[in-house]
Each structure stands twice: as C-alpha cells, then as structure tokens.
Amino acid sequence: MTKKRFKIICGQILGWFFVLLGIAGIILPVLHGVVFLMLGFLILSKTSPWAKRMLDRLEARYPLVSKQMNKLREHPRLKRLLP
Numbered sequence: 574m575t576k577k578r579f580k581i582i583c584g585q586i587l588g589w590f591f592v593l594l595g596i597a598g599i600i601l602p603v604l605h606g607v608v609f610l611m612l613g614f615l616i617l618s619k620t621s622p623w624a625k626r627m628l629d630r631l632e633a634r635y636p637l638v639s640k641q642m643n644k645l646r647e648h649p650r651l652k653r654l655l656p
Contacts, residue, residue, distance in 0.1 A: 581620055584616055584619060584620065585617065585620065587616055588615075588617035589613065590613070591609050591616065592609075593613075594609040594613070595607065595609030595611075607638060608638060608641075611628065611631050611638055611639075614627050614628040614631065615628055615642055615645070615646075
C-alpha cells in the first residue's frame with residue numbers, strides 16, 4: 574500500500590467518523606451535530622465530489638459556522654488534510 578493510498582483511506586475513515594458523530598449530534602441534545610457534519614464533509618470533500626456539494630449547502634445555510642471552517646482551512650498543520 575502506498576503512502577498516498579494510506580492517506581486517502583485514513584481521511585475517509587476520519588471523515589465518516591465525524592459524519593456519524595454529526596448524525597448522532599443531531600439526535601442527541603448534548604453534541605453540536607452541524608459542526609461535526611461540516612467537519613466530516615470538509616475532510617471527505619478532498620476525495621468525494623458529493624461531499625463537496627453537501628459542504629457547500631451546509632456552509633450556505635450556516636454562515637457563522639462556515640467562517641470557523643474557513644479558519645480551519647487556513648491552519649498550517651491542517652492544510653495537508655483539508656482541501
């Protein structure tokens with residue numbers, strides 16, 4: 574397994590983990606589901622076009638959270654993981 578393929582698989586696992594956590598957060602009142610959904614779609618959008626579309630929809634609906642996601646995109650250590 575190449576290093577690039579390993580990064581893609583790890584990104585997919587991490588992205589789906591946050592999406593599932595976001596779905597649980599929508600049901601449970603303790604977690605902030607939208608934030609976890611956006612983070613999961615942000616990670617998945619690097620390799621999946623449908624995740625990019627979902628992320629665009631969520632960013633249009635929740636502009637304040639979108640500003641925070643843009644800060645994550647600019648973080649120097651996270652630039653390698655996020656698109």
